[in-house]
């Protein structure tokens with residue numbers, strides 16, 4: 821299970837049932853530095869991905885993102 825949370829306000833952005841290494845998510849393509857900054861591995865096996873939500877990020881919401 822992969823859960824996306826806003827690293828600013830802690831709001832839940834989305835979740836993905838599967839591995840964080842799924843190519844669909846694009847996380848494996850990040851540099852190891854970016855992965856270390858964005859990804860947190862929970863004790864229960866949940867992988868947390870820290871992003872900015874649409875309220876905290878000054879860019880328009882992208883409608884075709886998979887987690888909408």
Ligand SMILES: [Zn+2]
Pocket residue numbers: 826827828829830831872873874875876877
């Ligand atoms: Zn936020």
